[in-house]
Amino acid sequence: MRIAIITNAGISSRFNDGIPESEKKLKAIYSEDGSGKDTLFYHMVAKCNYADRVVVVGGYKYDDYKKYIDEVLPSDIKEKIDLVYNEHYEDLASGYSLYMGLCKAFEYSDIEDILFVEGDLDIDKESMNTVIKTKGTVLTTSPEPIYANKAVVLYRDGSDNYKYAFNSSHGLLKIDDPFSVILNSGQCWKFNKIDILKEANQRFYAEAKDGTNLIIIQNYLDNLSEEPKIINLTRWTNCNTRDDYKNIKKFWENEE
Numbered sequence: 213m214r215i216a217i218i219t220n221a222g223i224s225s226r227f228n229d230g231i232p233e234s235e236k237k238l239k240a241i242y243s244e245d246g247s248g249k250d251t252l253f254y255h256m257v258a259k260c261n262y263a264d265r266v267v268v269v270g271g272y273k274y275d276d277y278k279k280y281i282d283e284v285l286p287s288d289i290k291e292k293i294d295l296v297y298n299e300h301y302e303d304l305a306s307g308y309s310l311y312m313g314l315c316k317a318f319e320y321s322d323i324e325d326i327l328f329v330e331g332d333l334d335i336d337k338e339s340m341n342t343v344i345k346t347k348g349t350v351l352t353t354s355p356e357p358i359y360a361n362k363a364v365v366l367y368r369d370g371s372d373n374y375k376y377a378f379n380s381s382h383g384l385l386k387i388d389d390p391f392s393v394i395l396n397s398g399q400c401w402k403f404n405k406i407d408i409l410k411e412a413n414q415r416f417y418a419e420a421k422d423g424t425n426l427i428i429i430q431n432y433l434d435n436l437s438e439e440p441k442i443i444n445l446t447r448w449t450n451c452n453t454r455d456d457y458k459n460i461k462k463f464w465e466n467e468e
Contacts, residue, residue: 213323216260217313219425220253220331221271221301226452238273240331241280242457248284250461252334252451257289259340260327267294267316268331269309271301305380306330307416310425314413318406326409328425329400334460336447337467343402349432349440352398354448360385362450364397364426374433374440376426398445401429408435 224239231237240253248254260266266289270277274297281293296316298309310328317326327344329335343350351366351374358365363385365377370390376397379385387394403409412431420427433440449460 213265213320214263214325214327215265215267215317215320215323216263216327216329217267217269217310217317218253218256218260218329218331219269219306219309219313220277221269221298221309222306222332223272223302227454227457229453238276239451239457241277241284242454244457244461248280250464251280252457252460253280253331254284255334255464256329256331257285257293259335259337260329261289261292262344263292263327265294265317265320266292267296267313269296269298269313271298271309304422306425307423307427308421310428311413311416311421314409314428318410318413323406325402325404326406327400327402330425332451333399334447334449334451334463335398335400335445336463339443339445339447340400343400343443346402346441346443348402348404348438349436350402350443351440352400352443352445354396354398354445356396356448356450358394358396362452364399365394366397367391367394376430378424378426380424395442398443398448399450400445403432405432405436405438408432411435 220240227239228236241251243251294316296312298312300308361382367375369375377387409432412428415431416428451457
């Protein structure tokens with residue numbers, strides 16, 4: 213059993229900045245062409261179609277999300293989806309969406325691996341296929357410059373452990389540890405040690421359920437005895453604004 217998790221519960225605040233309330237859209241299913249196929253979610257879930265199950269976590273405009281899945285997605289993809297509602301999409305951070313997605317995934321048995329990708333990303337097909345085909349635990353890096361106000365930093369500390377740093381307030385970032393390398397995280401991961409991942413998820417709920425998804429991931433890495441694989445993504449775009457969407461759409465046009 214191979215499982216992919218896509219989280220799309222957030223309120224898309226930057227994406228809808230300055231837009232009248234009646235015209236605000238869920239970023240993941242926003243489309244300009246009317247077909248519904250030029251969306252972040254459509255392209256990402258198509259890349260995750262290798263999986264036996266695709267767990268999708270929604271929250272903001274959940275009914276719109278459900279309708280989109282029912283009406284737009286091809287049947288071969290739709291039949292794989294488990295849609296999960298995160299009722300805390302406004303008052304808790306990104307970690308709770310991953311927590312709920314993992315809880316759903318853990319309902320299945322004989323899990324080989326779990327891929328997790330944040331739903332506001334677009335990643336080129338070749339890089340996604342490399343992540344999917346690579347055995348073991350996979351961490352990804354982005355080719356984009358590291359800006360403290362938006363990047364998730366992956367670094368290797370003085371003990372050769374991989375760690376993450378992020379400022380959820382989108383301000384300056386401070387790293388107190390000595391480090392040997394610092395990278396821009398691609399915010400896509402694959403986990404193959406399911407028992408360790410279960411423990412990491414349980415610890416998150418018990419100790420830090422108002423934190424980001426990086427806490428679950430760090431809990432997992434801290435107990436991992438094997439060396440994770442690092443995949444450098446060729447093209448990676450974090451869609452924060454409608455201008456970002458327009459740029460991503462150009463990439464889709466070139467890929468076709």
